Amino acid sequence: xILVFCELKEGKLRKPSAEALSEARRLADAAGVRVGAIVAxxxxxxAEDAARYGADLILKAEAPSLAAYSSDGFTTLLAEAVQAKGxxxxxxxxxxLGRDMAPRLAARLGVGYAADVTGLGLMEGRLRALRPxxxxxxxxxxxxxxxxxxxxxxxxxFPVTESPRAPALEALPAPLSDFKAVVKExxxxxxxxxxLAEAEIIxxxxxxxxxxxxxxxxxxxxxxxxxxxxxxxxxxxxGWGLPHAMQVGQTGKVVSPSLYIACGISGTVQxxxxxxxxRVIVAINKDPEAPxxxxxxxxxxxxxxxxxxxxxxxxxxxx
Amino acid sequence: xxxxxxxxxxxxxxxxxKVAADGxxxxxxxVKWITNPYDENAMEEALRIKEAQGAEVVAVSVGGxxxxxxxxxxxxxxxxxxxxxxxxxxGDPLSVARHLAAYAQGKGFDLLLxxxxxxxxxxxxxxxMLAELLGLAQATVVTRLELGxxxxxxxxxxxxxxxxxxxxxxxVITTQRGLNEPRYPTLKGIIGAKKKPLEELEGTATEAAISxxxxxxxxxxxxxRKLEGNAAAQAAALLQLLREEAxxx
Numbered sequence: 327x328i329l330v331f332c333e334l335k336e337g338k339l340r341k342p343s344a345e346a347l348s349e350a351r352r353l354a355d356a357a358g359v360r361v362g363a364i365v366a367x368x369x370x371x372x373a374e375d376a377a378r379y380g381a382d383l384i385l386k387a388e389a390p391s392l393a394a395y396s397s398d399g400f401t402t403l404l405a406e407a408v409q410a411k412g413x414x415x416x417x418x419x420x421x422x423l424g425r426d427m428a429p430r431l432a433a434r435l436g437v438g439y440a441a442d443v444t445g446l447g448l449m450e451g452r453l454r455a456l457r458p459x460x461x462x463x464x465x466x467x468x469x470x471x472x473x474x475x476x477x478x479x480x481x482x483x484f485p486v487t488e489s490p491r492a493p494a495l496e497a498l499p500a501p502l503s504d505f506k507a508v509v510k511e512x513x514x515x516x517x518x519x520x521x522l523a524e525a526e527i528i529x530x531x532x533x534x535x536x537x538x539x540x541x542x543x544x545x546x547x548x549x550x551x552x553x554x555x556x557x558x559x560x561x562x563x564x565g566w567g568l569p570h571a572m573q574v575g576q577t578g579k580v581v582s583p584s585l586y587i588a589c590g591i592s593g594t595v596q597x598x599x600x601x602x603x604x605r606v607i608v609a610i611n612k613d614p615e616a617p618x619x620x621x622x623x624x625x626x627x628x629x630x631x632x633x634x635x636x637x638x639x640x641x642x643x644x645x
Numbered sequence: 646x647x648x649x650x651x652x653x654x655x656x657x658x659x660x661x662x663k664v665a666a667d668g669x670x671x672x673x674x675x676v677k678w679i680t681n682p683y684d685e686n687a688m689e690e691a692l693r694i695k696e697a698q699g700a701e702v703v704a705v706s707v708g709g710x711x712x713x714x715x716x717x718x719x720x721x722x723x724x725x726x727x728x729x730x731x732x733x734x735x736g737d738p739l740s741v742a743r744h745l746a747a748y749a750q751g752k753g754f755d756l757l758l759x760x761x762x763x764x765x766x767x768x769x770x771x772x773x774m775l776a777e778l779l780g781l782a783q784a785t786v787v788t789r790l791e792l793g794x795x796x797x798x799x800x801x802x803x804x805x806x807x808x809x810x811x812x813x814x815x816x817v818i819t820t821q822r823g824l825n826e827p828r829y830p831t832l833k834g835i836i837g838a839k840k841k842p843l844e845e846l847e848g849t850a851t852e853a854a855i856s857x858x859x860x861x862x863x864x865x866x867x868x869x870r871k872l873e874g875n876a877a878a879q880a881a882a883l884l885q886l887l888r889e890e891a892x893x894x
Contacts, residue, residue, distance in 0.1 A: 397783045422803035426785045429770035433777035438855030441768040463662040467859040506782035507812025514806040521804040570823035576658050585893040606891045625871040626879045636880035
């Protein structure tokens, strides 16, 4: 069995979880095995949503002690589920939670772990993973040597496919609540925006933005496109008051949106490592020799302070 | 307080990646080796705690001969002692975590700090694995850390905002850029480092749970096109292409 840890939000599967589950279904069909989805929390309503993406079995761990995420608590829950179901593959999405939990689970089980994979294959029970190294400057093929195999899937890479099932439902016993570390609260950021790593459209600014206040232009364009705003390291380090959380690049976020619009970004190795996997790249820069143009699907040599507002206006203003 | 800082030596992040003749590793020619950037934040945090409340700081690394230079630098920055666990790099985070756990077990560390991810391997796995092997609390990708009596409060970036994690000490904390501003070693520190102990241990070989069978460079992107005309013409052309050709908006 392939077990997939699924995160819920507002009674629905989060998109990165739907992606992992869809990929599990594809692997399972090719290998002739079953797919189990695990959800955990104080309120698991919406867990049935996993059936849409091909879960044959939905395991629900619903208990007050699971209201907040705990690395060690969830590890105990999941390790017991993997063992009880005799699962050979465990997948989660490489979200903040997935990347915190999955390696701990692999260590609990004493098995191999591949992080942030962009391709998977399952042959005779052995998982083969494709994953970026050196922030995407190389791609590795990884082979597992253990009978159970744990991997996290990179968001925005695996397509979501609906293949509805009539799943069996099963309740899992919750672990005891003497957890060593627990998430106490979420300090929400303004607007509750989409996370950079999960965004379909990113409008990013670099040193060419000249000032933090000018990022308003990018916010307007991002809003018109339904995207989010990112920044290069040069912009974050420039002392313009941009948070590190906005940084795209080797020492920031690695993103792979459908559309990445780079404004006033020269395209250093460090930046490209974070966004080179984007499907369509647009570069707007006044320097025709900027390396970003080598990467760009569409390049505009020009003044971003003219072009960006023009794009926003053509899209019908701010909305 | 006793703090362990685990460091990894990695290729300079500006390194142009070339695949070695074996097809499964990085060609080490022309590679400049540095301390993993996120580990610098781990080291800095340990030194700040040492300065604020007093602590013994031990720097540890799993690696080969050239790793000594990085550990000397850690001593120059302010670590009290350093330990090199000699082992081959396999690319398997579990074996690295096992080496570190075998060393740390029973030594009474209150806090174990590591960068949240080693540049290159990009797994971000050794911290959580180490926490598990030692049966400790963990907080990963931390941008703010406060210590109390036998407990900690950490902030980390997560989807939708900043998560606040509270847990008990001892704990494993993995650090993210933004936690602090790492210092440079002083001349006095560099001279003083020569007198500090740098212990070497032989790592016990463990079977890798995962291995890399091939490395390839990502496929080159197809040639793009430049859009001509004034800003209005460029903007109109771009939106049309994004809608009709690329179909992304």
